Amino acid sequence: MKLRTRKILPKRFYAASALEVAPRLLGKILCHKRNGILTSGRIVEVEAYLGGEDPASHAYRGKTPRNAVMFGPGGHAYIYFTYGNHNCMNIVTGKEGEAGAVLIRALEPLDGIQVMKRRRKRVKKEDLTSGPGKLTQALGIDRRLNGADLTEKPLWTCEESPNQRVDWVATPRIGITQAVRLPYRFRIRGSKFVSRRS
DNA sequence: GTAGGGATACACT
DNA sequence: GTGTATCCCTACT
16 A cells, blocks of 8 residues: 555534535545554445434434434544344444444555455455445454444544545435435445445 | 444433 | 344355
């Protein structure tokens, strides 16, 4: 991986609503350093989840121990365990007290690809991070990082060039049973690394 | 197409 | 405290 200047995204990047922040996260880079090993990937697919007005959101029925960080200030990680096997990572958005988060659905692997292959027991680059449960496994992210501040190590988000243009499309979210028609899923157009389900 | 897997939330006692 | 329906999924057939 060639070294380029990567700037950590500031807190204010996450201050807007999940619907606004979600497309802006496309093209940004998610990094995790664990045991001295860096793994990272470019965000190519996300979904926005709002608060009380979004029936598909964990925050829809109000604050609980699980979803509490969704109600905190933006710029933190909301990580939960589901289906008995998988962790999913969201990025909390908005101000303290208002719920909202962006689910990271897929990445394009950048750093630590050999480590990802070992963790995933897969060799194809397209199989490493092309789904929300896959990417947390590849990057070694689990619930211990729930609530982590994304402007600091070991888990953070950054960008290579501030004004880069990203060509994206909005489509309905997937894997949910409520509010399935809302176009709250955002993908980089043409990326090979987006998730498969639809 | 579906088995697998475990946490969570909520309705009940 | 217990029962149970559900879940922002993956890997296999």
